Amino acid sequence: MSKQDGSSRQVTIGPVDDSATPILHVDMDAFFVSVELLRRPELRGRPVLVGGTAGRGVVAAASYEARRYGVNSAMPMSVALQRCPNAVVLRGDYRRYSEYSERVMEIFRELTPLVEPLSIDEAFLDVSGARRLHGSPAEIAWTIRRRVHDETGLTCSVGVAASKYVAKVASSRAKPDGMLVVPASETTAFLHPLPVSALWGVGRVTEESLRKLGLRTVGDVADMPEDALARAVGPALAARLTRLADGVDPRDVETRRVEKSIGHETTFHHDLVAHDEIARELLRLATDVGVRLRRAGMLARTVTLKLRYGDFTTVTRSRTLAEPTDVARRIYEEALVPLGELVGDGRRVRLIGVRAEHLRHAGDGAPLWDPDEEWRDAERTIDEVVRRFGRGAVRPA
Numbered sequence: 001m002s003k004q005d006g007s008s009r010q011v012t013i014g015p016v017d018d019s020a021t022p023i024l025h026v027d028m029d030a031f032f033v034s035v036e037l038l039r040r041p042e043l044r045g046r047p048v049l050v051g052g053t054a055g056r057g058v059v060a061a062a063s064y065e066a067r068r069y070g071v072n073s074a075m076p077m078s079v080a081l082q083r084c085p086n087a088v089v090l091r092g093d094y095r096r097y098s099e100y101s102e103r104v105m106e107i108f109r110e111l112t113p114l115v116e117p118l119s120i121d122e123a124f125l126d127v128s129g130a131r132r133l134h135g136s137p138a139e140i141a142w143t144i145r146r147r148v149h150d151e152t153g154l155t156c157s158v159g160v161a162a163s164k165y166v167a168k169v170a171s172s173r174a175k176p177d178g179m180l181v182v183p184a185s186e187t188t189a190f191l192h193p194l195p196v197s198a199l200w201g202v203g204r205v206t207e208e209s210l211r212k213l214g215l216r217t218v219g220d221v222a223d224m225p226e227d228a229l230a231r232a233v234g235p236a237l238a239a240r241l242t243r244l245a246d247g248v249d250p251r252d253v254e255t256r257r258v259e260k261s262i263g264h265e266t267t268f269h270h271d272l273v274a275h276d277e278i279a280r281e282l283l284r285l286a287t288d289v290g291v292r293l294r295r296a297g298m299l300a301r302t303v304t305l306k307l308r309y310g311d312f313t314t315v316t317r318s319r320t321l322a323e324p325t326d327v328a329r330r331i332y333e334e335a336l337v338p339l340g341e342l343v344g345d346g347r348r349v350r351l352i353g354v355r356a357e358h359l360r361h362a363g364d365g366a367p368l369w370d371p372d373e374e375w376r377d378a379e380r381t382i383d384e385v386v387r388r389f390g391r392g393a394v395r396p397a
Contacts, residue, residue: 164249
């Protein structure tokens with residue numbers, strides 16, 4: 001059964017001590033599906049999937065009805081339909097999702113300027129300075145849920161706690177369409193009965209390592225001597241897990257988030273062999289990365305190429321640039337160099353990706369020289385044409 005199917009829902013009802021819980025985590029409920037249901041209300045109550053249907057399509061989002069069959073996002077659509085053959089599959093409309101995301105984030109910012117978006121459908125809020133205008137943290141959470149529903153027709157779940165980590169865990173427990181306040185004095189009482197998978201950063205491999213030590217709950221981790229835990233998972237992870245198990249998370253809500261990398265990748269419907277076909281797809285991905293860099297006002301110092309072959313073997317190659325860039329043509333040409341070494345001789349390519357890394361703000365110091373000046377001017381002109389006339393107006397050749 002899916003861990004996110006709402007079967008373990010836990011919500012706050014009635015008065016609660018929220019005096020020391022200024023951090024909110026707001027998470028939209030089955031966001032892509034919920035947006036689709038606004039124009040397909042006849043599908044409410046049915047298992048609905050959003051994602052690709054052809055070839056190696058994957059699930060981008062699943063309704064709670066579908067999750068009860070064990071369907072999750074990122075699952076191959078073929079597997080999802082085996083588990084839930086009566087599901088309705090819809091293709092995604094990401095422009096529409098972005099529009100709704102902007103409306104929701106604006107509601108958050110009208111209540112507090114301290115908003116840290118994590119993705120298109122979730123964010124942290126610090127409401128410490130909003131109490132005089134909008135009430136206690138719990139009251140602000142209720143206001144958010146009401147306004148989101150009234151102004152968009154969507155629902156969200158809100159966790160209210162003393163730290164970001166606990167607020168995020170609380171919002172996941174409140175799903176769907178709920179609110180859970182964890183009083184600061186009850187933080188460990190809330191966390192310790194939860195499974196070790198609730199600890200931030202514990203994936204399948206780490207969970208297996210912890211279970212081999214007999215650690216099944218967060219409380220088990222809290223009770224484990226840190227030096228013994230370090231021998232199993234390493235000192236850095238052991239220190240972090242020990243702190244999280246006690247609800248210790250000193251991070252502030254960051255209103256200015258600098259991305260560590262920007263990338264795109266695609267899985268082909270059929271494995272590709274021809275170098276020209278693969279290079280054409282690489283150019284498309286590099287173009288998308290360049291557009292995102294310029295929109296974010298960022299420059300990249302490193303370009304990384306990723307390939308996955310038909311046998312699922314995955315390789316990456318990185319190249320460091322003499323001067324950081326936001327030019328798609330430079331990103332493409334740098335990624336093209338290792339591509340020639342990695343394809344050919346009949347090797348079948350299943351996936352290709354390109355990523356810009358080691359980012360810095362475009363205004364942080366002038367470069368020694370700009371080898372991409374002409375291409376940069378051309379691409380910025382194309383950006384403006386696309387902005388005015390749409391993405392199909394101009395394409396790279």
